[in-house]
Amino acid sequence: MxxxxxxxxxxxxxxxxxxxxxxxxxxxxxxxxxxxxxxxxxxxxxxxxxxxxxxxxxxxxxxxxxxxxxxxxxxxxxxxxxxxxxxxxxxxxxxxxxxxxxxxxxxxxxxxxxxxxxxxxxxxxxxxxxxxxxxxxxxxxxxxxxxxxxxxxxxxxxxxxxxxxxxxxxxxxxxxxxxxxxxxxxxxxxxxxxxxxxxxxxxxxxxxxxxxxLPIANDWSDIERAAMENARIRERVNRLLGGIARPTVADRKHALRGAALGSQANFDFFLAAVKENVGSYDPNLDALGYYRLKAIVANGFPGLKQPTRYDLKLGPGEIMRVVKDTIDQFKRHVEAGNLWEELWIGGKPKKERASQLIYYAIADAFCKANDLDISPEANMGGGPIDFKFSSGYQARVLVEMKRSGGTAVHGYEKQLEFYKTASQTEFGVFVIIDYGDLGNKLNEVRRIRDQRLKQGERASEIIVIDATQKASASKRK
Known part of the structure; x- marks a missing residue:
């Protein structure tokens, strides 16, 4: 990885x-x-x-x-x-x-x-x-x-x-x-x-x-969004998809091919539609959180220095304390500050990657601010990002972060456990970024945790961060 x-x-x-x-x-x-x-x-x-x-x-x-x-x-x-x-x-x-x-x-x-x-x-x-x-x-x-x-x-x-x-x-x-x-x-x-x-x-x-x-591999909307802005192409694609309830990437590409390659006129129209509607990545919208990541890496982040020192020689428990403090910093700035604004775009939640990258930057800055010989590692590939904090070979803590509208239950029950097994650690923290559409998922995740604890197993901790849209900090009482 x-x-x-x-x-x-x-x-x-x-x-x-x-x-x-x-x-x-x-x-x-x-x-x-x-x-x-x-x-x-x-x-x-x-x-x-x-x-x-x-x-x-x-x-x-x-x-x-x-x-x-x-x-x-x-x-x-x-x-x-x-x-x-x-x-x-x-x-x-x-x-x-x-x-x-x-x-x-x-x-x-x-x-x-x-x-x-x-x-x-x-x-x-x-x-x-x-x-x-x-x-x-x-x-x-x-x-x-x-x-x-x-x-x-x-x-x-x-x-x-x-x-x-x-x-x-x-x-x-x-x-x-x-x-x-x-x-x-x-x-x-x-x-x-x-x-x-x-x-x-x-x-x-x-x-x-x-x-x-870059689109995440299973997100076809980013691949074809520019072409689908055109009503004529959109109608052709939808007609070719027929009654497919949940089209796959392959289904969408097959339909796009059919809509564009029927004739020279169709293809020329398709190419013109893409060129007309495509736009470059907007730093002001920053849908991936990339520019916010850069800003934090370059300039640090306020209020990260802690009054008490950490002793990493104490093992995973102390690293867990570091990890929870990094998450607490992120949570506080999202819930009580204006960092929640970095997680929304045009009235909709940004991609999961945005919150993950911003958290990574804050966690990295936190470790540097507190002179810790440890920093988060992040999987920056095309799929979901997970984080690992480690000191030495044995002491490892993993963090998995999911948005409320995504696969939170699967992420807690299966995905984080898979990462823990692969990293040979029992210590994990599962963070849910709640955009207001969590529904019953939190109860289900907590039920899974309680069941594991009753069976005498070590269960990953759960932290929920309220990322719903709020009034600006100056207007809050």
Missing amino acids: ARVQNPTLFSAYFGVSPQALAAAGLIDPFLDVDMPLFIDPVLLEKSGNKTINTAAMGRFRKHFEILVRMLNISKAEGDAAWKAARRQLDLSEPPENGLGYGGSGRSGNSRPEDIREAILRTSKEIITLGASDPEMISLMGFFEQDVGPDTISDMTTTVIIEDLAAITEAFCQANGLPLYSSEICASHKLPKYVDPQGRSAPIVLIPEDIVRE
Whole structure:
């Protein structure tokens, strides 16, 4: 399970102002963990960065025009033209941009060949309809089960890496950051990050307005939201889904394929609808809590220093005290302060990940403020996040956090117990973020805990945090 501990921001490592990055319209990335964002090629021409909307956009179109041309003249899979198209489709994961589902570290990897072949086949199908816009490649995540936004993002990064490197070099030169030659781009020098193990890697910076949030794997709505904004496409998709009560990701993608690939006109309409409705990740809405995480990591958090010291040598019980105090800090700022505002967006609860990342940042800051030789580790992969606090090999405490509208009962009964077994610990805390839709779930979770205690088993503690919308702190009496 990929984990991250003590995340390091680009601005902190290189001693550059976060405001300078923001003024340049660039993301201040973590250097040792991937961010849950992806580059959407549909956003390239909309970017406010001239290098992106001209040079990068032109490079992207030219690159995939070659792919389209090769597929157009290909007579059979595997012939010379098909192989030429295949060479244009590099799906290796570039570690330099720090985006994606990775956890600890940012090392890249390559995707299976069958995914590349699936993209080529679908592209060929679209070309056979008569469509020729090279931006068709941007839409593969809509149609192919194993092609996600991260795949498209990595493919795009590889194509426009020279432009991203130029932007990075210019920013670093303007701010006096050291630059080095690298293998990824011979024409531009890049800053270099050296991790605690002495391994070095070049870094490229990404403009804020060309990224969107990565969807959780089982959340189809984020994959197709832009296209479904169009009533005509929405009606076609719903008709193709027929009487399926709970459509899967595969069902949705199959319906989208049917709605878009019926004719050249349908596809062109589909592509135009996506380009019209897609938008970049909004730091002001911060649906993932990513910018709040960065702010806490960079600036700390008020009121975390405790009057009494902790003695971690006392074992799991003392670590449990630390953990409960970190949760209490989070709970107090949500319930009595204004931190609840960070958990809502447009009158609806933000994704579960937002509360998890903000808690992680507060817990990490808490340990540093109290000079503790311990910090939380968080699984930052594509699925739910769990936390582990440990000191030495034996003393471990796990924290699992669920929103009230989600699978709280399953999370307590099964998921946390699975994590505890995997981590070889009996100590766990289950946190429920209550947005006002908890219903009878709390009673069921408590019943499971009481039953375990009656059987003489160690049962994980339960903490509920009231995250319902409140009046501002200044208006509360």
